[in-house]
Amino acid sequence: MAGSVFGTLFRVTTFGESHGAALGAVVDGCPAGMSLTAEDIQKYLDRRKPGQSRFTTARNEGDEVEILSGVFEGRTLGTPIALLIRNKDQRSKDYSELKDIYRPGHADLCFDEKYGFRDYRGGGRSSGRETAGRVAAGAVALKLLSELGISVRAFARSIGDFTVPEEITDIDEAANNPLGLPDHDCYLRAAEYIDSVKEEGDSLGGVIECHAEGLPVGLGEAVFDKLDAELSKAVMSIGAVKGFEMGDGFRASCSRGSENNDPFAMDKGRVIKLSNHSGGTLGGFSDGDCLVFRAAVKPTPSISKPQKTVTAYGGEREIVISGRHDPVIVPRAIVVVEAMSALVLADMLLRNMASRLEGIRDFYSEKKN
Amino acid sequence: MAGSVFGTLFRVTTFGESHGAALGAVVDGCPAGMSLTAEDIQKYLDRRKPGQSRFTTARNEGDEVEILSGVFEGRTLGTPIALLIRNKDQRSKDYSELKDIYRPGHADLCFDEKYGFRDYRGGGRSSGRETAGRVAAGAVALKLLSELGISVRAFARSIGDFTVPEEITDIDEAANNPLGLPDHDCYLRAAEYIDSVKEEGDSLGGVIECHAEGLPVGLGEAVFDKLDAELSKAVMSIGAVKGFEMGDGFRASCSRGSENNDPFAMDKGRVIKLSNHSGGTLGGFSDGDCLVFRAAVKPTPSISKPQKTVTAYGGEREIVISGRHDPVIVPRAIVVVEAMSALVLADMLLRNMASRLEGIRDFYSEKKN
């Protein structure tokens, strides 16, 4: 499974099973000279951590990160930054009954077919817990972006069929309520909605929206490695995500060219767009506008309602999944979307430096003088 | 711009500007011993070629492919397969007036910012014409898939806000009408709709749906290189695509776990899913079901209605784009979606072979005997 490495110059490898000894990440390619502390990373992990509100599983994961390498006297060395998160609350016995049965909506069956067996404890590598490694690595990328004046902030656009209208986008509010919704009133109503669904033993999905501001024009590479394409891969690689759209996305497919094209104009000597249907990319490059994209998150597959399924031995059975599960994964996935987006942007910022002979010549002639 | 290489084991490099000498692709990693002729590739290029119906630009591109290497006595050698398509109808003068002006919805501005200048003739590398290289390479992947009993077929699910209902999916019909719609009556109505929009000097978008059948369980790699993620990158890298969804996609975000989870059952000794909300992937792996995904295509940005824009020298201007342009790109993009999907699937089929020690041992012990 050579699928746990991400990026070209800013390159991340994650590891760890849900109930193994530890999870973590190694970031290879972070530039030298950036101040970095465990706290810079911990604050993002804390946002992903369960048990912070009544909408998330009560599992106590701790998720304390240790920096094992790549930082010296408080600054990055330019060498690989290894990040370690020990698993504390493993309670493996909870899962033994899942050894020979395939949970609907989960990877269990595919794992057995592909690898011949699996770590059945809590989903193993396919657990949502795997995202701890992404968030740890993404925190390093987010630090780098912030050093360059770039912000990446995600929030919940909808929970189930409850959607916050597009004109309401109070990201500061989203950071303050446990559902990450960009409106306090909407939050209160969505909370009730979740409670009722949870009581039924069912679950919900939702849509996460992400904004990145402060990007230079021209990030992304033409043809296959377009900025949209890389962001899409990054976000679609998060377990529960089933859809991705840039700017107007699927709505653009219903509009006309004359509506969807963003007119250009001049503003204080700079080119601006008079609208942002494109979501901040043109031809696969950042166009200088705010980057806007959305991820569709499916409802949590682990539900306590009875479901039809099969066993590894070919028998049909009913399954009721007990234990601690998020009724909706959206609130905890918000920081994962930020992390994955930041990994793409950091990589693209580094790759973009080699675009022009002129820039390369300037870079090296300064070094010589 | 190191963005024109795609894939890990089945690896493609494309090249070519809209009005340069030629376009093409090099496929490195196609297995040896597969029969391959220019005709195998030409038939896909012909589907992409303009001028085949009143809904596409009248430009006569020819698009004849030549196999330069990698095939000997009718079979692939295991060496790089280079595919060449000469540009014939270049008419460069048409474009000289676009040298210093930025077309809304196009990459012109970003190219100038990133690279310092651009090939302004017909969009250069960012032209839709670039997809000829993808289709040529994709045709090789499609041949490989067909040798393994796998089919990949795409069609138009909607044109503008005209949508063919989900229960109507006659892919054979889609292959026969010039819009690629899976219903003849819908095609007739959509054709009229396009004509009226074209007359207004405006353009439309739409949604392309793709089905892949015959896949083994387990394609895709956990975590970052999930099958969904790779497909998403592949499809989102096509110029006009602004959204991607797997299975129920964005609709899944509004459904409940009890609805969205596909129950498992046994059928003639095999595990099947009783529904396919997942679109044929679980945990990032193919689950044995039909792969179903959709791409949102934006309306063609080149329209003859006047638009506000700016020049390279910082002046505001109005632009009217004359010349030959598709009123809707969807019909010609269908084969590009098939091509990109096939590239992903071919690569994933090769990568998957290394998943288990048992499979590797069998492979090499057979060779020794």
Next chain:
Amino acid sequence: MAGSVFGTLFRVTTFGESHGAALGAVVDGCPAGMSLTAEDIQKYLDRRKPGQSRFTTARNEGDEVEILSGVFEGRTLGTPIALLIRNKDQRSKDYSELKDIYRPGHADLCFDEKYGFRDYRGGGRSSGRETAGRVAAGAVALKLLSELGISVRAFARSIGDFTVPEEITDIDEAANNPLGLPDHDCYLRAAEYIDSVKEEGDSLGGVIECHAEGLPVGLGEAVFDKLDAELSKAVMSIGAVKGFEMGDGFRASCSRGSENNDPFAMDKGRVIKLSNHSGGTLGGFSDGDCLVFRAAVKPTPSISKPQKTVTAYGGEREIVISGRHDPVIVPRAIVVVEAMSALVLADMLLRNMASRLEGIRDFYSEKKN
């Protein structure tokens, strides 16, 4: 520094500075179903560990490995295998005097120029200690190779200008003496030689030879990723290695075609070569013969003799490097050469499976039945 990832399908990322918290490696792409214990890895680390004879530094490094992920119930899961080695004997104060001075033969100056500063404690990431991560990862590859009937064994061909004649290659003996020389008498004489050089405060280099047996014909990829080329990169990436040769290597440059070509013959229904000047590769592929290659190791740069050098502030100075240093690095580098070679061979074994349509078809048709 995106330079700590190695391999395509069997892919390794290492991390760790000499005097940081820990070193380690993540192996992504190891096939599932292989039995693996910490002991499988520890036995190779113990061979690299210092303090085992009078010819190595007395530093007590411990080098106990912990498997953090990727193994469940004693078998590999197909997921990333993270390996952790805590640094124990850090004694940072020893190194503070090296903060502002550049040791001849070391990377100190280059690190400062490239990254702006460096971890000056024991060479940081450029310390020989970095190879612990390689050996840990290589041990996993060596286990995989042994499961497939392939052995990789290295030994010392020479220490300084003391060379064991080519016709003497007792690898079992080499495994038993602390210098890794393939002849006991030679070992005794070389030991004396080292002692005398050490007393002078000076150091020696040598040549390591490696043999790999049991390989199928055809490993390696034509053109850039030839087996020789990949092995060369792998071995030349070890800190002290300054030369690499395959088979007769540099001697081949002085021989004639009629001598250097290995004649083919039949032996029990198989093709064999009547000599092995090629060192087991032809055209970049394994040719079925024993793989034979050699690495030239430079003398340990840390010596206690006074040397001319400069400080970070531009002053000229003399430096005497005190502390614990290997008079010759060859004995401890032997296992590193084995590890790096195994990483290449494991990767090439996996990549080779996708060479032929026939093999792919067999692989997938078996899965379906």
Next chain:
Amino acid sequence: MAGSVFGTLFRVTTFGESHGAALGAVVDGCPAGMSLTAEDIQKYLDRRKPGQSRFTTARNEGDEVEILSGVFEGRTLGTPIALLIRNKDQRSKDYSELKDIYRPGHADLCFDEKYGFRDYRGGGRSSGRETAGRVAAGAVALKLLSELGISVRAFARSIGDFTVPEEITDIDEAANNPLGLPDHDCYLRAAEYIDSVKEEGDSLGGVIECHAEGLPVGLGEAVFDKLDAELSKAVMSIGAVKGFEMGDGFRASCSRGSENNDPFAMDKGRVIKLSNHSGGTLGGFSDGDCLVFRAAVKPTPSISKPQKTVTAYGGEREIVISGRHDPVIVPRAIVVVEAMSALVLADMLLRNMASRLEGIRDFYSEKKN
């Protein structure tokens, strides 16, 4: 065979069989804004071309290059540069007798084993003719290096056992005699030597030495992607090369630390080395000194003396290879060594730009102002 792609940011894909329709290369990642003409490339191809002296095969290959893409109005666009070389003098019948017989010292057997069959005409993809694609791509890299003040020049250090002493290194002379030897008198004597060996129907090898000047300090990435390691892979991937050494290389293994360490000193405010045993790298990074490395080239395997071999059907036979063959490949391989080295250096120059936060911040803040 996914082995025909090379490099990370400056990335090359080559294609073509000896007797197929064409050979060529696609360079993805060359920065925009560099002037480039066919003539810039042709001059290097002409140095590789056979038939230029009595020491090379008389085959008339022509080797005219056409730039198919990536250049507009005389400057690189930042898009892939596709380079095409049509095969002219194919004379396939010469080779039909080699269909079922394995030439000693060639890849024939390995190709059949790995891929099931092969293009037996002139070695197919394993022909020395394959290097035309490398040289074409390398010429682009050499142009980029020259724009940055970096020169790469190779020459013959030895032909067979005839070696030009190290103190004689007149590279200008080497460029003027057909053997590429850095001394005219040596050239005359070596020419006679080759003539006599050729008359015997035998062949010779030799050693190529390469010097690169003008590099900044710090190129290369620590651990696996050391500059030495990448150069080694690049050079060892050339068909006939069997050994590589950096600086003193194998001789360093016999010297002492006190001799092999290069002392540092100050010279006009810069750090210099008082000797260059290291060959211009320390710890895997360029150290600011002249880069010096050597490649051992084996004798041409195609000889007209009778040799023992086997057929594809398992019979033993004698083979006499007739036709046009270089008695020594060294003179024509010199430009291939330059090309491969330039590909590495161009890639490393681009990768190095992302090393420090400070450099990245400067790069982007300038863009904003």
